[in-house]
Amino acid sequence: MSTNSRPFTLSKKGRGYLEFLYILPFLLLVALMSYYPLYGWIYAFHDYMPPKPISSETFVGLKWFQFIVSNPVRRADVWRVLVNTFAMSGISLAFSWFPMVFAVFLNEIRCKPYQKFVQTVTTLPNFISWVLVYSVAFNVLSSTGAVNSVLTGLGLIDKPIAFLNSKEHIWFKMWLWLTWKNAGWAAIMYLAAITAIDDQMIEAAKVDGATRMQIIWRITFPCLLPTYFVIVMLNLANFLSNGMEQYYVFQNNFNRKTIEVLDLYVYNYATQGRGNYPLSTAISMLKSIVSVVLLFVTNTVSRLVRGEGFV
Amino acid sequence: MSNKAVGKPKKHVNPMDIQSPGDRVVSVITYIVYAFFAFVCAYPFYYIIINSISANNLSERGKVLFWPLEVHFKNYTRMASIPGLLDAAKISVLRTVIGTALTVIAAAFLGYMFTRETLWKRKLWFRFVAVTMYVNAGIIPWVLSMRNLGLANNFWGYIFPMVVQPFYIILCKTYCESVPKELQDAAEIDGAGTLRIFFNIMLPVITPILATIAIFAAVNQWNSFQDNLLLITNKHDELDTLQYKLFQYISQANSLKALVSNTTNSNAVMAGLATAATATSIRMSVTVVVVLPVMLIYPFFQRFFTKGIMIGAVKG
Numbered sequence: 001m002s003t004n005s006r007p008f009t010l011s012k013k014g015r016g017y018l019e020f021l022y023i024l025p026f027l028l029l030v031a032l033m034s035y036y037p038l039y040g041w042i043y044a045f046h047d048y049m050p051p052k053p054i055s056s057e058t059f060v061g062l063k064w065f066q067f068i069v070s071n072p073v074r075r076a077d078v079w080r081v082l083v084n085t086f087a088m089s090g091i092s093l094a095f096s097w098f099p100m101v102f103a104v105f106l107n108e109i110r111c112k113p114y115q116k117f118v119q120t121v122t123t124l125p126n127f128i129s130w131v132l133v134y135s136v137a138f139n140v141l142s143s144t145g146a147v148n149s150v151l152t153g154l155g156l157i158d159k160p161i162a163f164l165n166s167k168e169h170i171w172f173k174m175w176l177w178l179t180w181k182n183a184g185w186a187a188i189m190y191l192a193a194i195t196a197i198d199d200q201m202i203e204a205a206k207v208d209g210a211t212r213m214q215i216i217w218r219i220t221f222p223c224l225l226p227t228y229f230v231i232v233m234l235n236l237a238n239f240l241s242n243g244m245e246q247y248y249v250f251q252n253n254f255n256r257k258t259i260e261v262l263d264l265y266v267y268n269y270a271t272q273g274r275g276n277y278p279l280s281t282a283i284s285m286l287k288s289i290v291s292v293v294l295l296f297v298t299n300t301v302s303r304l305v306r307g308e309g310f311v
Numbered sequence: 312m313s314n315k316a317v318g319k320p321k322k323h324v325n326p327m328d329i330q331s332p333g334d335r336v337v338s339v340i341t342y343i344v345y346a347f348f349a350f351v352c353a354y355p356f357y358y359i360i361i362n363s364i365s366a367n368n369l370s371e372r373g374k375v376l377f378w379p380l381e382v383h384f385k386n387y388t389r390m391a392s393i394p395g396l397l398d399a400a401k402i403s404v405l406r407t408v409i410g411t412a413l414t415v416i417a418a419a420f421l422g423y424m425f426t427r428e429t430l431w432k433r434k435l436w437f438r439f440v441a442v443t444m445y446v447n448a449g450i451i452p453w454v455l456s457m458r459n460l461g462l463a464n465n466f467w468g469y470i471f472p473m474v475v476q477p478f479y480i481i482l483c484k485t486y487c488e489s490v491p492k493e494l495q496d497a498a499e500i501d502g503a504g505t506l507r508i509f510f511n512i513m514l515p516v517i518t519p520i521l522a523t524i525a526i527f528a529a530v531n532q533w534n535s536f537q538d539n540l541l542l543i544t545n546k547h548d549e550l551d552t553l554q555y556k557l558f559q560y561i562s563q564a565n566s567l568k569a570l571v572s573n574t575t576n577s578n579a580v581m582a583g584l585a586t587a588a589t590a591t592s593i594r595m596s597v598t599v600v601v602v603l604p605v606m607l608i609y610p611f612f613q614r615f616f617t618k619g620i621m622i623g624a625v626k627g
Contacts, residue, residue, distance in 0.1 A: 016431035019505050023424050026417055026475055027436060032460060033472045034443035040452030102348075105341050114342070120613060121349045124356075127605050129534035131558045135598045136355045138561050139362070144373035144591070146358050180352065212334045244450065245537050249558060263450065267541075270451050277451055284449025295445055 044282040050275075064282040078283070080257065081265040084171070088261055089239045091175045096235055099183050100228055103190035104220050108212065119191075122184030133181055134249040137164060164250070170258045174246065186231075190224055197223045230310055233298040240287050240294070262287055356602065363387075363595040366585030370592065385586035386596040393593065395548065396556060400600075403533060403553040406469040410532040413474045415525050421475070422483025423513050427505065437484075444477040454541050464547040469538055473531070479524045486520040487513060523615045530605060553601050560594055 010018060044064055046054040069075055102122075109115040125133065140146045143160035151157045163173075197220065205215050244263035251259045260268065262283070270280035299309040362370040366381035374380065391397055424430055425437045448456070454463070462468035490513065498508050536554040543550045551559075 012429055013431075015505070016429045019424060019427055019429060020431040020436075022505065023421060023430070023436065026421055027439065029471065030440055030443060030475050033475070034446075034448075036460070037448035037453040037456040038446070040448055040456045043452065043455055106345065108337070108341055109345065110338070114345075118345045118349045120610065121353045123613070124606070124609060125352055127530050127534075127609060128602055129536055129554050131536050131554045131561075132534075132598065132602050135557060135561055135594065135601075136359065139359050139591075139595060139598065140355045144371065146354075146373070146376055149373035149376060184352065211331055212337055241447075248540070249536075249562075267450055270454075277455065280451040281449070281455075284451050288447055288449050292446060 041281065041285045043278055044285050046278060048278050050277065060278075064278045065286075067279060068282065074279075077265075081260050081262055084258060085240060085242060085261045087171045088174055088242055089235070091171055092178065093232070093235050093239075095175065095179070096232055097228065098179060099186035099231075100190050100221075100224055102183055103187035103194065104216055104224070106187060107191060107194050107220075108216070119184065119187075123188065124184070125181045126185035128181075130181075130245040130249050133177060133246075137177065137250075162254075165252060165254045167255045167258055170255045174250065174259065177250070178246065189231075190227060193224055193227045194220060226306060229305065230302065233302050233310065237291070237295040237298045240291055356606070359595050359598050359602075363592065363599050367587060367589045367592040368585050370595065371589045381585055383586050386588070386592045387600075389588060390596065390600070393597075395551070396553075396597070398549055399551050399553045399556040402466070402550060406466070406535075406552065407529050407532040410470050410473055411525055411529040413470060414476060414479065414528040415521055417474050418476065418479035418483045418524050419514065419517065419521055420509065421480045423487050423509050423517075424505075425480070425484045426487045429505075440475065440480060441477045443475075450541065457542055463542045464544055464550065465542075466550060468542045469532075469535070469552075472538070473528075473535075476528075479528070482524060483517065483520055486517050490516050526608070526612050526615050533604060553597075557594075557597050557601050560597055 043054065045061060046058040047060050047063075048054050048058060052058075067074060068078055106115060106118060109118070128136075138145075141148070141163040143162070147163070148157075148160040152160065201219055202215055205219060210218070240262055242261045242263060244261070244267050247259050247261050247264045248267070251264065266280045266284050266287075269275075269283075270277050303309040358376070361377075361379040362375045363386050364382050364384060365375040365379045366383065367386070369375050369380050421440065425433060425440075427433065430436070457463050457468055457472070462471060494512055494516070495508055498512050503511065534554065535552070536558065539550075539552050539555040543555075
């Protein structure tokens with residue numbers, strides 16, 4: 001009958017279907033975990049109160065979307081949250097060169113063990129959770145923490161400074177903690193890009209009598225610009241998505257008004273007091289759509305400038 | 312005479328390494344600034360560790376700054392008696408072990424399968440998975456969906472959403488593509504099926520990338536806090552993780568005070584013993600326990616971490 005010696009050998013097509021069956025469980029998992037929540041957007045169009053399931057009777061159309069702008073209190077709230085979000089993302093963007101500069105001068109350190117030590121120590125905070133960052137902040141900055149102890153010990157202040165329980169400079173403080181956590185890690189990418197710079201270029205500059213600062217300014221930085229550009233584009237794509245974890249752990253009654261970013265506001269609004277899931281979902285949904293558009297735009301810009309996108 | 316000639320060989324100095332005075336100033340400033348950065352990143356951890364083993368009445372008043380004073384380990388030996396802490400540790404370890412294992416399995420298998428050209432509609436399914444990296448429903452729709460799926464107040468709510476992670480799959484796929492095709496072709500001619508090739512040929516070859524992924528996944532699982540916050544209600548606090556417990560200890564001073572009076576006998580407090588538990592001592596020692604696993608594995612796996620970010624960057 002068949003010239004094939006192995007009776008169960010599948011045709012190429014049959015094998016393709018079989019392979020599809022192998023990955024099917026994983027695809028179903030993706031469908032449930034990532035696509036099904038998108039279906040959850042329908043809650044934004046319903047009058048949903050948790051114990052009662054949604055039905056055709058609870059359908060209210062665009063009521064919640066109109067509510068965001070029609071209710072003056074809500075409008076002011078959303079505006080305040082947007083300002084916070086833009087401020088925090090804006091500060092991050094404005095200082096996005098910091099890891100690059102950090103990497104460039106770290107690379108200038110000639111003593112390799114020292115360089116390695118600094119790199120190891122500054123990268124560590126990236127691997128601890130925001131809860132731990134907050135714990136560190138709390139322990140070091142509380143009224144009996146290290147910073148206040150030293151300052152009072154030196155006689156610089158009379159009574160402890162409330163670093164965490166205050167609303168002063170909260171945007172900048174959040175950037176400082178973000179940088180404390182991430183800068184060392186973000187620098188690794190630039191360090192790798194620096195090693196890729198052609199040594200001959202630097203040797204030639206040295207022969208011509210260039211100082212270190214001149215080499216850094218005229219060779220190293222220009223060579224790092226493509227990497228930096230990608231980082232800026234990614235920053236822009238995530239402009240609305242600061243995440244909520246950092247702001248959630250650092251929020252308290254003193255700073256709530258200025259720390260609430262979009263993601264945190266959505267959470268707080270749904271879970272505190274009476275809780276309004278549909279309105280939170282509506283805001284979530286708008287945010288997700290704008291984020292995807294931002295990603296699309298920045299990716300296109302990147303494609304036009306560099307010839308390739310980052311997605 | 313001859314002695315003089317042998318004397319000190321003149322140290323060879325590469326003319327390229329001679330520094331101008333200006334360069335030297337830059338050098339010195341760089342060393343000092345980076346010492347400051349290293350200090351800012353390292354000291355807080357050191358501060359918490361020395362305080363957790365110092366006399367509690369001293370650490371309570373912020374007297375321990377440079378080295379431990381009146382060392383004792385009561386804060387750690389007493390830990391098991393803090394209600395709920397052992398359970399939380401168990402949950403954290405379980406989710407780290409199970410979650411990491413499943414994430415690595417999914418990344419390895421899907422990463423490999425997406426390189427199989429025979430796979431039916433391969434490109435479509437790859438995109439189906441990869442898109443989830445960028446499209447996000449948002450927190451609230453996600454929570455409502457997890458509730459509908461019965462994953463709220465359920466241990467598997469920590470695991471299932473983290474199993475299929477596009478970024479790891481892409482890392483794995485890229486790695487599989489770099490393995491010489493002949494390896495698979497040879498096995499195929501010998502009659503090995505898809506799964507056989509995966510287990511016997513590919514899996515041993517791709518272990519380096521799997522190690523990298525495993526470490527990232529493990530750190531993520533251990534550090535995860537948000538899913539606990541979103542999915543677990545107060546009634547089911549037996550499912551709380553260490554991260555969540557620690558956050559409660561810091562943010563809810565009242566519950567911590569109740570905890571202190573429960574765990575210490577009142578006589579000890581009255582006597583003002585250096586080892587009596589205080590809010591500060593619990594906070595600090597729990598912090599050390601939560602951060603320690605990451606700190607311990609970190610120096611050994613630093614090269615993996617670095618490799619991970621680089622592969623991601625190359626993919627771009």
